[in-house]
Amino acid sequence: MLAIIGASGNIGSKATEILLAKGEKVRVIGRDTFRLQQFVRKGAESVVGDVKDTDFLAGAFSDVDAVFAMIPPNYTAPDFRAYQNEIGRSIANAITKAKVKYVVNLSSQGAELTTGTGPVVGLHDQEERLNRLVGVNVLHLRCAYFMENLLMNIPLINEKGIAGSAIRGDLKFSIVATKDIAAEVAEHLVKRDFKGKEVKDLLGQRxxxxxxxxxxxxxxxxxxxxxxxxxxxxxxxxxxxxxxxxxxxxxxxxxxxxxxxxxxxxxxxxxxxxxxxxxxxxxxxxxxxxxxxxxxxxxxx
Ligand SMILES: NC(=O)c1ccc[n+]([C@@H]2O[C@H](COP(=O)([O-])OP(=O)(O)OC[C@H]3O[C@@H](n4cnc5c(N)ncnc54)[C@H](OP(=O)(O)O)[C@@H]3O)[C@@H](O)[C@H]2O)c1
Incomplete structure (x- = not known):
């Protein structure tokens, strides 16, 4: 059995689809029964609750071979870094409680740094937290900037006829499609081909x-x-x-x-x-x- 946090999200949903198509047993985790139904219809088990509830999460992780772990974003949290720490701790404690042995953790480029990277500092902290877990094999997928972030330009294009953000326009950097991240998540959950604590960069096509x-x-x-x-x-x-x-x-x-x-x-x-x-x-x-x-x-x- 494989457990997926954020199963109705960008990466979790695509990873779940791939796993179900391969005939894997999948337990999908989310707060909304309705949004998880699409996977239940295809054979997944669903558990509905909040990942900040460690006991709930440890139950969702019981008897699993591997977990896809991620800190789901909460854009309304008054203190985002405190929110990330709360969820991160809950995930780490649930992994320990349920004696999970393999974790594929969604991380980011820049997660090796302790400052200057905004929300990615929270992913740095989470990597460190998971690295402290004894006897748990963890693969941190350090993903580049998601292509899906570019969808946020649509309202701007509609309203002002331009696209934009605070990032320099002429700077080349790595941008990756979430469907490619999902394929990596699914592959490593199934193969469990990592030992100790490992890091893998996912840098997109170019x-x-x-x-x-x-x-x-x-x-x-x-x-x-x-x-x-x-x-x-x-x-x-x-x-x-x-x-x-x-x-x-x-x-x-x-x-x-x-x-x-x-x-x-x-x-x-x-x-x-x-x-x-x-x-x-x-x-x-x-x-x-x-x-x-x-x-x-x-x-x-
Ligand atoms: N954007 C980037 O460029 C980038 C790059 C590298 C890494 N990352 C990291 O990628 C992650 C986001 O991945 P994503 O885009 O796949 O996420 P997403 O699409 O926002 O999906 C998150 C899912 O988690 C569920 N969820 C939210 N809060 C929850 C809670 N408290 N308990 C249980 N389930 C909850 C939501 O479903 P329900 O509402 O139905 O519960 C949602 O579908 C973040 O950790 C971010 O830091 C992002």
Whole structure:
């Protein structure tokens, strides 16, 4: 049996689909019965509850061969770092309580650093916490910036005719599709081919600048002149608050963007066949175009 935290989310849902298609036994974890039903219909077991409840989580982890662990984001937490620590501790304690032996942990580029990377500092802390667990084999997947983050540009494109964030437009950095992360999660949960505490980078298909990425996405949605704009940090913070994020989380996102601009997220390990993943920005453009199209239909209705 394999347990999946965040099973209705970006990565958890895709990993669950892959595992169920392979005939694996999967226990999906989330707070909403309805959102987990799609997997129950395909043979998964579902457990509904909050990962901050350690006893609930230890029950969800009972008799499992491996766990996919992640700290689900909570954009409304008044103190995001405190929230990450609370959830991180609960996950680590539940792993110990349930005597789990294999954990695939969702982490990030920059997780080796203790400061300057915004929310990724919480993933650093979680790596350290899991590394302290004796007798548990842990694989930290240090993922690059998700391609799916680019979907956040859709409201901006619709309202202002531009794409943008606090990250420099001309800077090349690693961007990865969540479907490729999910494939790695599924593979390592099944193979359990890691021992002790290991780290694996997932760097996407190639390094990309946001100027280039937005150019590809713009052409796909029939907006060939779509431009990427870098916002000043204070303006970017205000913009994130306007779309509903807390001030605390908005500041952390902008700190992470500044960290990307300073090259903090560049790994020292070279790109290899192992850390390169298949989905290109050109392929992801299809996902982006479908999401953009849906907003056009909504506007027209
Ligand atoms: N975005 C990036 O570029 C990037 C890069 C590297 C790493 N990361 C890390 O990736 C993770 C996010 O992954 P994702 O995008 O797959 O997440 P996601 O799509 O936000 O999914 C999280 C899922 O967890 C569930 N959930 C939320 N709070 C919960 C709680 N308290 N108890 C139980 N379930 C809960 C939610 O479902 P319900 O609401 O139904 O419960 C949701 O479907 C974060 O840890 C982030 O730091 C992100």
């Amino acid at each position: 390094a990309l600048s946001l100027d280039e990425a937005i150019g590809v996405l713009g052409r796909k949605i029939g907006w060939p002149d779509l431009k990427y704009v870098q916002f000043p940090y204070d303006e970017a913070t205000k913009g994130l608050v306007e779309i509903g994020l807390t001030l605390d989380f908005s500041k952390l996102i902008v700190e992470m963007s500044a960290g990307i601009n300073k090259g903090l997220f560049g790994v020292n390990r070279p790109r290899t066949a192992e850390n390169t993943t298949p989905t290109s920005i050109e392929e992801f453009a299809g996902v982006f175009a479908a999401a953009f199209e849906a907003t056009q239909l909504k506007k027209a209705a």
